[in-house]
Amino acid sequence: xxxxxxxxxxxxxxxxxxxxxxxxxxxxxxxxxxxxxxxxxxxxxxxxxxxxxxxxxxxxxxxxxxxxxxxxxxxxxxxxxxxxxxxxxxxxxxxxxxxxxxxxxxxxxxxxxxxxxxxxxxxxxxxxxxxxxxxxxxxxxxxxxxxxxxxxxxxxxxxxxxxxxxxxxxxxxxxxxxxxxxxxxxxxxxxxxxxxxxxxxxxxxxxxxxxxxxxxxxxxxxxxxxxxxxxxxxxxxxxxxxx
Amino acid sequence: xxxxxxxxxxxxxxxxxxxxxxxxxxxxxxxxxxxxxxxxxxxxxxxxxxxxxxxxxxxxxxxxxxxxxxxxxxxxxxxxxxxxxxxxxxxxxxxxxxxxxxxxxxxxxxxxxxxxxxxxxxxxxxxxxxxxxxxxxxxxxxxxxxxxxxxxxxxxxxxxxxxxxxxxxxxxxxxxxxxxxxxxxxxxxxxxxxxxxxxxxxxxxxxxxxxxxxxxxxxxxxxxxxxxxxxxxxxxxxxxxxx
Numbered sequence: 001x002x003x004x005x006x007x008x009x010x011x012x013x014x015x016x017x018x019x020x021x022x023x024x025x026x027x028x029x030x031x032x033x034x035x036x037x038x039x040x041x042x043x044x045x046x047x048x049x050x051x052x053x054x055x056x057x058x059x060x061x062x063x064x065x066x067x068x069x070x071x072x073x074x075x076x077x078x079x080x081x082x083x084x085x086x087x088x089x090x091x092x093x094x095x096x097x098x099x100x101x102x103x104x105x106x107x108x109x110x111x112x113x114x115x116x117x118x119x120x121x122x123x124x125x126x127x128x129x130x131x132x133x134x135x136x137x138x139x140x141x142x143x144x145x146x147x148x149x150x151x152x153x154x155x156x157x158x159x160x161x162x163x164x165x166x167x168x169x170x171x172x173x174x175x176x177x178x179x180x181x182x183x184x185x186x187x188x189x190x191x192x193x194x195x196x197x198x199x200x201x202x203x204x205x206x207x208x209x210x211x212x213x214x215x216x217x218x219x220x221x222x223x224x225x226x227x228x229x230x231x232x233x234x235x236x237x238x239x240x241x242x243x
Numbered sequence: 244x245x246x247x248x249x250x251x252x253x254x255x256x257x258x259x260x261x262x263x264x265x266x267x268x269x270x271x272x273x274x275x276x277x278x279x280x281x282x283x284x285x286x287x288x289x290x291x292x293x294x295x296x297x298x299x300x301x302x303x304x305x306x307x308x309x310x311x312x313x314x315x316x317x318x319x320x321x322x323x324x325x326x327x328x329x330x331x332x333x334x335x336x337x338x339x340x341x342x343x344x345x346x347x348x349x350x351x352x353x354x355x356x357x358x359x360x361x362x363x364x365x366x367x368x369x370x371x372x373x374x375x376x377x378x379x380x381x382x383x384x385x386x387x388x389x390x391x392x393x394x395x396x397x398x399x400x401x402x403x404x405x406x407x408x409x410x411x412x413x414x415x416x417x418x419x420x421x422x423x424x425x426x427x428x429x430x431x432x433x434x435x436x437x438x439x440x441x442x443x444x445x446x447x448x449x450x451x452x453x454x455x456x457x458x459x460x461x462x463x464x465x466x467x468x469x470x471x472x473x474x475x476x477x478x479x480x481x482x483x484x485x486x
Contacts, residue, residue, distance in 0.1 A: 002373030005276040012280035012368060033248040035426060037255035039419045041363070044380045044403075045462045046449050048420055053427045060429055088424060089463060091439045096456035098464035103473045105480065110380065112352065113402065116359035117378075118425075120284070124367055125255060130245030135360075137287045137353065151430040159356065160287075176282045177291055181331060182361075183278060184296045186303055187394040196334045206289050213339035219288045220332060221341035230346045237348065 011128070016172050018132035019072045021165035026077040030129055034078075034164070037125030041118040047089055049107070050115035052122075053081040053150045060149065067145055068138035068161065076163035077131070081139065081146065082119045084111025086241070087155030104243035108157065115159045126164045136161030140229040143236045157240045175202050254371070259415050261375035262315045264408035269320040273372055277321075277407070280368035284361040290332055292350070293358035295365075296324040296393045303392065310388055311381035311404065319406035320374070324382065324389065325362045327354025329484070330398030343398075347486035351400065358402045369407045379404030383472040386479045400483045418445050 003011075043049070055061045055073065064073040064081075073079045086107040090100045123133045139146055139161045146158055177199035181191050191199075203212035220226050237243040246254075286292070298304045298316065307316040307324075316322045329350040333343045366376045382389055382404045389401055420442035424434050434442075446455035463469050480486040 003371045005272050005372065008276050008368050008371045009279060011371075012283040012364065015283045015285075017285060029248050033251050035422055036252060039422060039425060040255040040258045042258075042260060042366070042378045044378070045459070046417075046446065046455070047459055047463065048425070051425060051427060051431065053429070053431065055429060057429050086463075088434065088439075089459065091434065092443060092456050092459055093464055095436070095439050095443055096454065096460060098456070098460040100463055101465045101467055101470040101473070103463070103469045105477045106383075106469045106473050108351075109355065109383075109402070109476060112355045113359050116356050117363045120360050120363040121255065121367070123285070124364070125251050128246045128251045128254075129248070135285045135287070140349075140352075149430075150427075153431060153433070156431060159352070174289075179278055179282060182282060182291070182294060184294060184393075186296070186298060186300050187392075188294065188296065188396060188399060190396070191331065191334065193338070196331075196338050200335060200338055203289065211339065212289070213335050213341070216288070216290055216332065216335055217339060217341040220290065220329075220343055220346070221336055222344045224344055226346045226349045227344040230344070230349050233352060234348045 013173070015127060016132065016174060017134050018167040018169055019134050020169040021072055021076045022168045023075070024077050024166040033129065034122055034125045038118045038122040041121040043114045043117065044110040048114060049084060049086050049089055049111040050118050051083045051085040051156060053083065055079040055081065063149065064161065067142035068136055069141065070136050070138050070161065072134060072163050073161065077165035078163065080162045081150055082115050082159050082162050083152065083156050084108065084115045084159055085156045086111055087153045090155060104237070104241040107241050108237060108243065111157065112159050119162050123162065131164050132167040133162060133164040136163065140233055143232050147236060152240065154240055157236060174206050177202060256416070258370060259375065259417060260377050261410040261412055262377050263412040264315055264319045265411045266318070267320050267409040276372065277365055277368045281361050281365040284364040286357045286360065287353040291357060292327060292329050292332055292354040293361050294326045294328040294399060296326065298322040298324065306392065307404065310385035311379055312384065313379050313381050313404065315377060315406050316404065320408035321406065323405045324393055325358050325402045325405050326395065327351065327358045327400045327402055328398065329354055330396045333398055347480070347484040350484050351480060351486065354400065355402050362405050366405065374407050375410040376405060376407040379406065383476055386475050390479060395483065397483055400479060417449050420445060
C-alpha cells in the first residue's frame with residue numbers, strides 16, 4: 001500500500017543524527033530485518049560491491065571510537081565499518097576463469113556507490129523501526145590502522161562508519177540549503193552571490209558559532225581537516241585498488 | 244510511530260528496478276515530497292556536496308536515452324543526472340574569504356557519498372509513494388557529452404542517472420548473494436570456494452543465460468564494458484576535480 005505524502009514527509013523530516021545512545025541490545029528480528037533491507041538496495045551491474053564489518057569486540061569498538069573521535073562506536077547497539085569491495089567480485093570472476101580488469105577508478109566509483117546505497121537503506125530501515133544512527137566520516141582520520149585492524153584484503157576500501165541504536169539525546173531538526181541550489185533544470189544553474197549568502201544564513205543554526213561558511217572552512221579550506229585526509233586516502237586507494 | 248519488522252521487510256522486499264514506465268505526469272505534491280526527502284539525507288560535514296540535474300527538455304531526455312542505452316530517460320515521470328558537487332562548496336567558502344583546499348580524492352569520496360545518500364532517499368521516498376525507479380550507471384558511457392550537454396562547471400562530476408515513474412512492467416524479486424559474504428565480524432572473513440560458487444548459483448535467475456559469473460565478466464573482466472569506462476572516468480575526474 002502506498003503511503004500518503006504526509007506520511008512520507010513526516011518520516012523523513014524526523015531524521016536526525018545521533019551520537020549518544022542508550023545501552024540497548026537489539027532484538028535479533030530487528031537486526032535481521034535491517035540486514036535484509038540493506039541487501040535489497042540497488043547495486044550497479046548486479047555486482048554488490050560492498051562489505052560491512054560489524055564491530056562486536058568491545059576493545060575494537062573502543063579503539064575505533066578513539067581513532068576516529070567518535071566514542072559512540074563503543075556504545076551503539078550496532079557499529080559498522082562500511083566498505084567498497086571488489087575483492088569478492090574478483091573471486092566471483094575467478095570462479096569462471098576470468099580476471100578483474102585494471103579498473104581502479106571504476107571500482108572506487110561503483111564500490112562507493114553500492115556501499116552507500118546499501119548503508120543508506122540500512123539507516124532508513126533502522127529509522128523505520130524507531131532507531132537513530134550516525135554516519136562517521138572520521139574513519140578517514142586513521143585509514144591505515146583501520147585497514148590493518150579489520151584485516152581488509154586488497155580490493156576493499158573503507159568508505160565511512162555507521163552506528164545505530166536508541167537515541168539518548170533530544171531530537172533536533174537540522175536545516176538544509178535552499179532546494180533551488182540543489183535541483184537544476186536541464187543545465188547547471190550558477191547561483192547568485194545573494195543566494196549563496198542566504199543559504200549560508202539558513203545553515204547558521206547547525207553551527208556552534210553561528211557562521212556556517214567558517215564551519216565548512218575548518219573542514220575543506222587550506223589547513224582544514226580534509227587536507228590532512230587527502231594524502232592518506234590517496235595512499236589507501238593506491239594500496240587497496242592499485243589506483 | 245515505529246513500523247513493525249513485518250512492515251519494514253515487506254516494503255524493502257517489494258523493491259525492484261523498472262525500465263518501462265507508463266506515461267504519467269507526477270502531481271506537484273508528490274514531487275515536492277520526494278525532493279524534500281532527498282534533502283533530508285545525511286551529508287558529510289553538513290556540506291551537501293551534490294546536485295541533481297532534472298532533465299525536462301524532451302530532446303535532451305531522448306539524447307540521454309540514446310547516449311546511455313537507457314530510453315526510459317525519455318519516458319519516466321522524473322529523470323535526473325545525479326552529481327557529486329564541490330563547486331557550490333567553493334562558493335560557500337569564498338563567501339567567507341576562504342579557498343577550497345587541493346583535495347580531489349576527498350571531494351570525489353564524500354561527493355559521491357553525499358550524492359548517493361540523497362538519491363537513495365529520493366528512490367526510497369518515491370517507492371513509499373508507489374513509484375518505481377532505476378539507477379543508471381550507463382551515463383559513464385558518454386561522460387564528455389553529458390558534462391557538456393548539462394554545462395557542469397569544474398567541481399561537478401556525474402555519478403549516475405536516476406529515473407522514477409509508474410511501472411509498466413511486472414514486479415520481479417531479484418536475488419542477492421548470501422548475507423554471510425556481505426557482513427563480517429570484527430575482521431574481513433575470506434569466503435570459501437564453495438561459498439563463492441553457491442552465491443554464483445543463487446544469482447543465476449538474475450541473468451539471461453543462467454551464469455552470473457559470466458554476466459559479471461562482460462562488465463568487469465578484461466575487454467568488458469567497465470574497461471572502456473575507466474579511461475573516460477579518469478579523464479573527467481582530472482578535468483572536473485583536477486584529480
